[in-house]
Amino acid sequence: MELILKKIEVFQSQKKTRKQVQIKLYFFLALVLMLLLVSACAAIIVPYDPYAQDLSIALQAPSSEHLMGTDRYGRDMLSRVIMGGQTTIFSALLLVMIITVFGTLVGVFCGYSGGKTDAFIMRVSDVFLAFPGMVFAIAVAGVLGGGIINAVVALACISWPKYSRLARSQVLSVKSMPYVSAAKLSGSGPGKVVFKHILPNIVGPILVTATLDIGTMMMELAGLSFLGLGAMPPIAEWGSMMSNGRSMLQTAPWVILAPGLAIFVTVMLFNLLGDTVRDALDPKIK
Amino acid sequence: MSKILEVRQLVKEFSKGSKTIRAVDDVSFDVCSGECLGLVGESGSGKSTIAKMITALESPDAGGIFLDGKGITGLKGREQRAVYKDIQMVFQTPTDSFNPRLKLGDGIMEGMINHGISRPEARKKMLETLKICGLSQEYADRYPHQVSGGECQRASIARAIVVNPKLLICDEATSALDVTVQAQIVELMRQLKSENHMAYLMICHDLALVQQLCDRLLVMYQGKIVETGTPDEIIMHPREDYTKRLIDSVF
Ligand SMILES: Nc1ncnc2c1ncn2[C@@H]1O[C@H](COP(=O)(O)OP(=O)(O)OP(=O)(O)O)[C@@H](O)[C@H]1O
Numbered sequence: 001m002e003l004i005l006k007k008i009e010v011f012q013s014q015k016k017t018r019k020q021v022q023i024k025l026y027f028f029l030a031l032v033l034m035l036l037l038v039s040a041c042a043a044i045i046v047p048y049d050p051y052a053q054d055l056s057i058a059l060q061a062p063s064s065e066h067l068m069g070t071d072r073y074g075r076d077m078l079s080r081v082i083m084g085g086q087t088t089i090f091s092a093l094l095l096v097m098i099i100t101v102f103g104t105l106v107g108v109f110c111g112y113s114g115g116k117t118d119a120f121i122m123r124v125s126d127v128f129l130a131f132p133g134m135v136f137a138i139a140v141a142g143v144l145g146g147g148i149i150n151a152v153v154a155l156a157c158i159s160w161p162k163y164s165r166l167a168r169s170q171v172l173s174v175k176s177m178p179y180v181s182a183a184k185l186s187g188s189g190p191g192k193v194v195f196k197h198i199l200p201n202i203v204g205p206i207l208v209t210a211t212l213d214i215g216t217m218m219m220e221l222a223g224l225s226f227l228g229l230g231a232m233p234p235i236a237e238w239g240s241m242m243s244n245g246r247s248m249l250q251t252a253p254w255v256i257l258a259p260g261l262a263i264f265v266t267v268m269l270f271n272l273l274g275d276t277v278r279d280a281l282d283p284k285i286k
Numbered sequence: 287m288s289k290i291l292e293v294r295q296l297v298k299e300f301s302k303g304s305k306t307i308r309a310v311d312d313v314s315f316d317v318c319s320g321e322c323l324g325l326v327g328e329s330g331s332g333k334s335t336i337a338k339m340i341t342a343l344e345s346p347d348a349g350g351i352f353l354d355g356k357g358i359t360g361l362k363g364r365e366q367r368a369v370y371k372d373i374q375m376v377f378q379t380p381t382d383s384f385n386p387r388l389k390l391g392d393g394i395m396e397g398m399i400n401h402g403i404s405r406p407e408a409r410k411k412m413l414e415t416l417k418i419c420g421l422s423q424e425y426a427d428r429y430p431h432q433v434s435g436g437e438c439q440r441a442s443i444a445r446a447i448v449v450n451p452k453l454l455i456c457d458e459a460t461s462a463l464d465v466t467v468q469a470q471i472v473e474l475m476r477q478l479k480s481e482n483h484m485a486y487l488m489i490c491h492d493l494a495l496v497q498q499l500c501d502r503l504l505v506m507y508q509g510k511i512v513e514t515g516t517p518d519e520i521i522m523h524p525r526e527d528y529t530k531r532l533i534d535s536v537f
């Protein structure tokens with residue numbers, strides 16, 4: 001079965017043309033940009049004030065007036081989901097950006113320089129990788145206290161080693177390539193060799209991992225918030241919204257389904273974008 | 287003839303697990319100006335390692351390398367860069383020797399730009415050199431995967447000679463190419479040799495090719511130079527057993 005699947009995949013990847021992949025890439029990029037735009041302008045778009053409480057309309061089912069219903073304080077769920085997107089998506093993006101840049105720089109430095117520093121830093125990152133991530137994040141967030149920024153810091157602390165490992169292994173495979181030697185023979189210094197000749201050739205897998213990680217990080221941030229270690233109420237954030245709604249799953253399912261659906265769609269979208277970026281960077285597709 | 291390059295008692299060891307192997311063991315030789323020196327020997331005899339030490343891609347464990355009488359081992363930064371004006375190398379795998387994300391022209395110009403030549407001037411020189419190497423202008427704007435191996439090797443030779451080096455090292459520059467293309471590249475090298483006053487260090491498996499191009503030959507075996515002489519001398523009257531076997535295996 002797996003073999004057949006693999007064959008189908010190979011067949012499909014052969015059929016993909018550069019053009020198709022590009023169209024797909026632009027399509028998903030457009031969707032993601034739309035999502036980002038909506039989140040960025042959340043304060044203007046929202047139909048109701050996401051923080052205005054009105055207990056007289058608490059826990060109303062979805063209707064034409066409140067498309068996603070209201071929560072137990074009578075806050076409009078649609079407004080809260082849109083507002084929550086801002087918190088969730090942008091903190092996930094910030095987080096991924098931090099760990100990608102930091103992890104990659106560390107990995108490239110280690111891979112290129114080698115020697116004792118390399119061995120030392122890699123052992124440190126091994127230590128980070130050996131901890132069960134979420135547990136460690138919970139510990140860090142617990143020490144730092146609640147708040148979305150602290151959740152980002154906690155997850156950044158445990159997630160960068162993945163990127164430094166990836167970048168380091170990529171650098172090791174590229175740095176012995178003849179074109180790197182040729183660049184040195186052209187009189188390029190280490191900076192130019194790394195940033196002009198090595199980085200552009202290893203950025204592909206890193207970018208793909210980063211794009212795919214946006215979804216994962218969003219889930220983990222939501223997870224921390226769900227546990228009460230991320231966004232603090234009353235801030236709208238998908239994870240904490242789900243957490244707050246979980247006791248009402250049977251009586252008012254929309255309170256948990258609305259942010260749940262938002263997470264699902266957004267994570268899916270970023271994953272699809274990640275896959276397409278991978279295809280787009282694959283030099284074999286013509 | 288004046289000596290361009292002197293290599294004295296060069297040693298390089300690699301550790302493989304617990305034991306160390308001497309990849310290059312007490313090697314000394316000279317390259318004179320305008321000369322084409324061949325370096326032959328079986329796979330693993332240390333030829334590439336010598337080339338890498340001359341080009342400072344590896345550092346020797348002992349011994350010295352002198353360019354125009356000046357020691358060039360252990361140089362850093364600017365001084366090392368100055369050496370690369372005089373020593374250039376053509377690699378075995380042409381396509382891999384160009385950054386896949388840069389156009390061939392940019393790869394060829396990089397050296398000149400690093401040595402302080404302005405962009406327009408570098409571009410002009412680059413196009414001229416491409417022409418000398420038998421490639422038309424349009425190749426400057428192609429990526430390495432868009433040209434054939436032979437064309438890529440021409441570009442690679444262009445990149446090496448564009449800075450007018452005194453010594454050009456060719457590390458099996460033709461062995462990744464098929465026979466007809468090999469002949470063309472050899473022809474190009476021969477032509478360059480008659481036109482410029484560049485010295486060559488030809489690392490090669492192919493004794494026939496060495497016989498065509500080289501003025502003098504070094505035979506290497508297990509990190510040591512076992513025999514030197516003109517190609518005809520060595521091929522017709524080999525003195526060492528190893529050389530005899532090497533020749534027998536080819537002819
Ligand atoms: N970076 C390295 N680390 C460990 N051993 C090495 C390294 N580079 C070369 N060697 C070893 O040194 C010896 C000489 O290698 P070298 O590449 O110089 O051979 P060569 O004569 O160029 O062979 P070929 O004709 O196959 O290119 C080999 O035994 C090789 O395994």
Ligand SMILES: [Mg+2]
Nearest residue numbers: 333334335457
């Ligand atoms: Mg070799």
